[in-house]
Amino acid sequence: MxxxxxxxxxxxxxxxxxxxxxxxxxxxxxxxxxxxxxxxxxxxxxxxxxxxxxxxxxxxxxxxxxxxxxxxxxxxxxxxxxxxxxxxxxxxxxxxxxxxxxxxxxxxxxxxATFRRYEYRVTDAPYGADPLRRHEILAWPKPLDVDALNDAAAGLVGEHDFAAYCRRKENATTLREVTRLEWRRAPDGVLVATVQADAFCQAMVRSLVGAMLVAGDGRRPVEWPASLLARRERSSEVTVAPAHGLTLVAVGYPDDPAEYARRADLTRRLRVPAEA
Structure with a gap:
């Protein structure tokens, strides 16, 4: 060969x-x-x-x-x-x-890979998304409070069973470690959520965003998204946010190439990552 x-x-x-x-x-x-x-x-x-x-x-x-x-x-x-x-x-x-x-x-x-990092973009401007950015920004119909969004996010950080937020696959774990989850309002007024974890279940990022948005606009208490972590199956109350607001922005790897194989072996033993 x-x-x-x-x-x-x-x-x-x-x-x-x-x-x-x-x-x-x-x-x-x-x-x-x-x-x-x-x-x-x-x-x-x-x-x-x-x-x-x-x-x-x-x-x-x-x-x-x-x-x-x-x-x-x-x-x-x-x-x-x-x-x-x-x-x-x-x-x-x-x-x-x-x-x-x-x-x-x-x-x-x-x-x-040691992590995947996504960003989700939302605008709460009364006129909606800028036409040139309509394919990457979700237009939200209600005003959003950044502090409330971050309070909702705080309860989701850490290692948890995210079954309530995942489309379960047979023989695949829904245990994940979210290492970063925060919201900021960019100078142009667009709200950006940064979500980082070792891996994600299918539809997990968009489900997390969907739960946080209804806390950010006041329709749910900020504690509600974290309260769903007690469930062991997908929650029908969570609306999956539309795909077009989501962007995969970075994938991390060990700094030392000698660690590639060890990391791969560890990941295979822990889980089989699915789509985000």
Whole structure:
């Protein structure tokens, strides 16, 4: 077998026109577009093992997505100087590969990750979202109190069973550790929620946002989102916030490449991360 080289790809995309990350035979997806373009540039099947850090749902955006793939070392050596520009010319404008980096074979975009960080954007302006930003900002019909949003967020930080906020998958745990959850109002008036955890269950981020928003506009007490953590199944009271306000902004990895394999082994033993 030919020697192969592992490559890390840093990817951004506007999720509006995609049915999520994962390849689907009859739908346009980010993975499908990437594989199609890689096959066009390198030859069908030359790039193998495309693996992503977080399989985003339909309509979710990314500025800091990470994936890896393997190429025959001879092909990589021949193409490394011009591969990024060739892909840029052929990829559709709503997805960009921003960097291609050679990494150790032990690097796993999914299992070596130490955290995923998302941002969710909401406007409570009476006129709604700016037309040029309507695909990345949710227009909320009621005024929102930043202090109330942060009070609601505080009770959700830490390691908890987030079953009330997850679409449960068979044999998958809903135990997660949220290390950062906070709201701020940007200078343009847009409210930005930053949510960071070791991993997320499917729809977890948007469910958390949906619960916090009704506390932020006064329809629920600020203690309500945290009170749902006592439940062991998904709460029908939680409305999942729309996908278009959510962006994956960063994925973290160990600083020392020697830790990639250890981190991957640990993650596999703990859980199988699902979509956020």
């Amino acid at each position: 030919d020697e192969r080289t592992r490559l890390r790809l840093d990817v951004s995309y506007d999720g509006t026109g995609f049915s999520g990350w994962a390849a689907q035979p009859t739908r346009r997806t980010v993975a499908g577009v990437l594989v199609e373009t890689l096959d066009l540039v390198l030859g069908a099947g030359t790039a193998t093992g495309l693996t992503v850090a977080g399989r985003t749902d339909a309509g979710v955006h990314a500025t800091g997505q990470v994936c890896h793939l393997d190429l025959p070392t001879t092909v990589w050596r021949e193409r490394e100087g011009q591969l990024l520009r060739r892909l840029a010319r052929l990829l559709p404008t709503d997805v960009r590969i921003r960097a291609i980096t050679e990494v150790p074979a032990e690097f796993d975009a999914r299992f070596s």
